[in-house]
Amino acid sequence: MISAGIDVGAKNVKVLIQEDGKVLGKGSVLAGLDMGADIKEAFDAAFKDAGIARDKVEKLYATGAGRNEVKDADDSYTEVGADAAGVAYLYPEARTVIDVGAEEGRAIRVDERGKVVDFAINERCAAGAGAFTEAMARALEMPLEELGKISLTSTKAVPMNAQCAVFGESEVVSLIHQKTEKRDIARAVHDAMATRITSMARRVGVQPEVALIGGVAKNVGFVESLERDLELEVMIPDDPEFVSALGAALLAAGIAK
Amino acid sequence: MKANYGYKDGSGEFFITLDTDRCTACGDCVEACPYGVLEVVDDPVDPLSDVQVAVVTEAERKKIKYTCGPCKPVVDRPPLPCMTACPEDVIAHSW
């Protein structure tokens, strides 16, 4: 069966189309003012990528903070449910799922069948999500990818005291004034962020294997800091930001339950 | 005195309240906390006295939601070590 999943996130709207567990196409657009237009645009991109017509999709499930905006969805799932379904399909051996998105972080413990055992969420505070690293990259006047890369070359652990994105920006600026190397500041940013995510994950109990998903999983600097903090390696899929949409699509097709 | 250490941010309220009038500065909570959140010092808000009280360390005040996290699992939450250790019932957590 061909099904689609849509993840209406805080920053991006992502659509994934699959057939019998095989990904046919994906589409992602930056969320702007007009949610309806963003949703349509993300669908158009995914259908173009898949090279199929819209009427071929038999079922559509929605997830994400704005899932209720998707009027023609057959059903909707919470992000936690969609994350668990997507990860269970990609990594059946995973027992812990960490999802770090632009505005929210989640840790989910799943059982052998991929069912959610319990979860913890960091929300409504930029310090616990991708918005934090974005703000720090801005303060350092470098693109986010660069922030991740130079973090890997850091030779010194510098503590970061601010636990707020706004205060963090000021702290980064004062570190720059104190002539702290940018790569060490980058690592400080990722270490601070990783500490917060790790302790959230500890509340559900970190059991291997651990899968890391969400847009922030593409930040190599953050991944390194998180692995150091968790003292284990995490599994990251190719398109970590599409896992929720994948989960929704699999749930729609009945492949995941 | 009720000393509230911690914060409120978008994600919620996270305060450790210490009733310093009952605190005897015995230090049992300091020993019990696995993460070094508490310490016994000269009362920081009563500079003219020589009384010692338990406080949340300066380094931890802005991150107790995270530091205390492992003692607060989502399910099957056990009693908190700091609260259990205190003989005078000084400590309360808001979350």
Added chain:
Amino acid sequence: MAEDTNSKEYWRWTESNWRDPDIDWKAGEIISVGIDVGSVSSQAVILVDGKLYAYSNMRTGSDSPKSAENAMDWALEGTGMTQDDIHYVVGTGYGRVNVPFAKRAITEIACHARGANFMYGPTIKTVLDMGGQDCKAIRVDQKGKVVAFLMNDKCAAGTGRGMEVFANLLGIHITEVGEMSLRVEEEPPMVSSTCVVFAKSEASGLLREGWPKEKVLAAYCLAMAHRVVDLLERLGVEEDFAITGGIGKNVGVVSRIEKELGIKALKPTLDTQIAGALGGALFARALEQKGRKSK
């Protein structure tokens, strides 16, 4: 002094100093000083035998010791007094351990409580201090001793820094925010995000929707007021009630806090930003007296 020369620096408020010309400090027995080095502003207060003699209020620079010196020098300006004439200096605030000439560092909570007791008299019971990078709520007894407190310095919401982010976003001067936010016919719904980062995106959205600046500011001042009232309720509010700190000068926030609490804040008789330094100077006097007695 630093004047408002750069029109893009919307955060700049007027720095000031003041002196009571009727006091002859040379006749004083104890000259005590409190220096409050905050994250955003620094103040120095000079007391002569427990009477307010002079003070200064300026922006904190990148270097705490230098900021303390600057505040001290400016408070001394025109007095003929030098640092050698001062008997005891207490440092307080975020940079309190970096005040070079201080004999003792005392926490902001203790100093604000004591300062408010002096400013407003013994009937003051609840003090809300809204500073540049923190927000404090303090319950005090009639002697200015702390009964209960909380301090929120983790999160920028409810602090001057949060307001600066909004002033910058809208391109208006920080001192105009309050008045401007009151120029709405009716109160809009408040900005729903507490987090300043998310509130800023929310406000950008409202501006794109065509909301006038006044309405956006009203929505933010309301949110800030609601947030601090929430915090205050952890301690309980008992009259007399006062608001100190930089945001204490923002009528848009103050009037909305009063409305939500159903309580009027006492009108300040002095610059509310000096409360911490004033408390520090009062402790300095007490400590000097204690020291002289034990000799």
